[in-house]
Amino acid sequence: MGTALIILAAGKGTRMKSDLPKVLHQVAGAPLLIHAMDSGAALDPERIVVVAGHGAAAVERAAKDRDDTAEVVRQDQQLGTGHAVRMARPALDGFDGDVIVLYGDTPFIRPETLAALAAARQVHDVVVLGFEAADPGRYGRLVTHGDTLERIVEFKDADDHVRAITLCNSGVLAADAATLFDLLEAVTDDNAAGEFYLTDVPGLARARGLSTGVVRCPEAETLGVNSRADLAVAEATFQARARARALDSGVTLVAPETVVFAHDTVIGPDTVIEPYVVFGPGVTVENGALIRAFSHLEGCHVSRGAQVGPYARLRPGAELAEDVRIGNFCEVKNALIDAGAKVNHLSYIGDAQIGAGTNIGAGTITCNYDGVFKHRTEIGRNVFVGSSTMLVAPVRLGDDSMTASGSVITRDVAAGDLAIARGRQENKPGLARRMFEKLKAAKAKSRKGA
Ligand code: UD1
Ligand code: MG
Numbered sequence: 001m002g003t004a005l006i007i008l009a010a011g012k013g014t015r016m017k018s019d020l021p022k023v024l025h026q027v028a029g030a031p032l033l034i035h036a037m038d039s040g041a042a043l044d045p046e047r048i049v050v051v052a053g054h055g056a057a058a059v060e061r062a063a064k065d066r067d068d069t070a071e072v073v074r075q076d077q078q079l080g081t082g083h084a085v086r087m088a089r090p091a092l093d094g095f096d097g098d099v100i101v102l103y104g105d106t107p108f109i110r111p112e113t114l115a116a117l118a119a120a121r122q123v124h125d126v127v128v129l130g131f132e133a134a135d136p137g138r139y140g141r142l143v144t145h146g147d148t149l150e151r152i153v154e155f156k157d158a159d160d161h162v163r164a165i166t167l168c169n170s171g172v173l174a175a176d177a178a179t180l181f182d183l184l185e186a187v188t189d190d191n192a193a194g195e196f197y198l199t200d201v202p203g204l205a206r207a208r209g210l211s212t213g214v215v216r217c218p219e220a221e222t223l224g225v226n227s228r229a230d231l232a233v234a235e236a237t238f239q240a241r242a243r244a245r246a247l248d249s250g251v252t253l254v255a256p257e258t259v260v261f262a263h264d265t266v267i268g269p270d271t272v273i274e275p276y277v278v279f280g281p282g283v284t285v286e287n288g289a290l291i292r293a294f295s296h297l298e299g300c301h302v303s304r305g306a307q308v309g310p311y312a313r314l315r316p317g318a319e320l321a322e323d324v325r326i327g328n329f330c331e332v333k334n335a336l337i338d339a340g341a342k343v344n345h346l347s348y349i350g351d352a353q354i355g356a357g358t359n360i361g362a363g364t365i366t367c368n369y370d371g372v373f374k375h376r377t378e379i380g381r382n383v384f385v386g387s388s389t390m391l392v393a394p395v396r397l398g399d400d401s402m403t404a405s406g407s408v409i410t411r412d413v414a415a416g417d418l419a420i421a422r423g424r425q426e427n428k429p430g431l432a433r434r435m436f437e438k439l440k441a442a443k444a445k446s447r448k449g450a
Contacts, residue, residue, distance in 0.1 A: 002046030002097040003118065004177065006088045007036050009076040009104030015227040021055030023104035024062055025231055025341025027283040028238045030264040032225055033059065034066050035107030038263070041067075042101065042111030043118060047095055049088040050104070051075050059104075078085055079170070080188040080195030089181050099180050101173045101198065106224045109172060113217045121174050124213035126183075126205045128152065131171035131219045139168035148220050149212040151203030156192035167214070169199060170222040179210065238263070240433060246273075262298070266402075274310070282316065300332075321356070335366075336379070351375075352391075354383035355399065363388040380415065 001316040013022025021437065025031040030038075037048065048070040052059040074348070085101055098121055102109065108168050120127040128149055130142045141162050152169050153162045172180040173356040175183075180201065187200045202212045225231050242261035246253060250269030253259050258275045268287035277291050282300025285291065292309030299316030302308060305323040312326045317334030320326065324337045327344035335349045338356040343349055345362035351374050352366050354423045364385050366377040375393035379385065383397050386405035397403065398415030407421040 004047035005040040005045045012054040033104045039109045049091045051084045080197035125210040126175045126212045129170040130214045133168040141165040142167045148368035154198035352377040354379045359382040360385045361387035367392045
């Protein structure tokens with residue numbers, strides 16, 4: 001029997017003080033919503049329904065972008081979490097498996113925790129994910145009796161006795177679809193907030209003699225984002241975990257606290273990452289690479305033994321084969337750099353292909369953009385590109401060719417040829433000395449006049 005995820009993402013997130021819907025704010029380069037979808041993905045859900053409200057069109061785009069099978073339903077007025085889940089009912093018409101409700105603003109629920117929740121569903125009709133809160137604050141409280149969850153009481157509705165409970169509601173709940181939607185029909189807005197609470201479901205289930213239980217997880221997993229400060233905490237939490245994971249998997253981080261990972265960064269063992277390296281989304285680095293200080297990588301692949309930086313920038317589509325060297329102040333975009341090729345100093349390589357063993361001299365630029373179109377530069381194997389060559393694309397350099405320093409290459413160069421494309425040098429004997437004398441005399445004269 002399959003599982004359906006319902007992800008609640010309709011809230012505005014007033015405290016974010018943002019035009020962007022809260023669930024689209026990013027942690028580690030991905031919207032909060034995507035983190036929630038990814039943790040839910042561990043359950044291999046048959047269906048995913050996202051309940052959107054504020055900024056629904058943008059939320060829908062983000063959800064579909066991640067998983068085009070995700071369905072997005074609208075909740076035009078935010079009348080409460082119970083009301084939000086009800087909105088998913090039509091989308092799940094005919095579905096008779098289990099439903100797990102997640103919040104789109106709660107990015108850190110671990111897959112293992114959701115697996116435990118799914119397992120507990122074998123025992124109980126309704127299962128809620130709870131946590132022992134260091135400071136229970138305004139969380140809903142779980143009122144238990146032995147293994148049974150008697151009911152959830154929202155903070156606003158709780159008396160002092162209930163407020164003293166430290167076992168809190170994370171918001172994650174599991175039940176089979178028919179039971180859940182049936183119980184939700186009975187939920188009213190007769191409470192302190194005037195909202196339809198999802199949290200009324202366990203109490204209603206108990207009243208019908210159904211079995212209810214709690215699965216506990218560490219508080220850190222239930223971290224929700226309501227403000228920019230929370231977002232910063234979430235980012236820090238993500239980074240701390242990502243660094244620990246990298247170290248644990250055999251990656252050397254010279255100064256771990258200075259390295260920033262994206263949600264999907266993959267790094268092989270025996271790679272060394274120097275201080276202040278930033279990974280944007282979509283980076284894979286194979287084993288035994290060296291990423292030197294102050295480099296910025298996104299949407300790229302770095303193969304075994306390659307060295308990048310210091311101060312290098314790899315942009316989307318940069319593909320470095322084994323043992324490639326990309327040095328300081330080089331930028332590479334949408335370019336395949338083949339094995340052992342070197343781009344060591346101050347270069348821009350965009351929309352290009354560079355053959356194995358080729359050396360790109362300092363200050364070389366692929367002039368890939370004519371103001372309207374992008375064009376490709378293709379460079380063969382074992383080519384020597386002289387320093388400060390401008391490669392005006394589209395252009396090709398054949399294998400074993402060379403360009404002279406300072407050349408502006410506008411035509412293809414055949415294999416084995418040397419291209420020189422610059423003004424010829426002319427030396428004027430003694431002219432520099434005579435110029436200096438003349439200029440100095442002019443300066444002295446103007447001082448006297450002043
Ligand atoms: C909720 C729980 C509370 C729990 C806490 C954990 C209820 C009634 N209370 O309280 O027990 O301890 O979360 O953080 O469920 N949402 C919608 N539509 C709505 C209302 C909310 O999509 O009409 C979404 C929000 O965008 C958010 C999530 O549901 O992602 C939770 O809503 P929120 O208003 O934050 O609930 P809390 O008051 O924090
Ligand atoms: Mg909340």
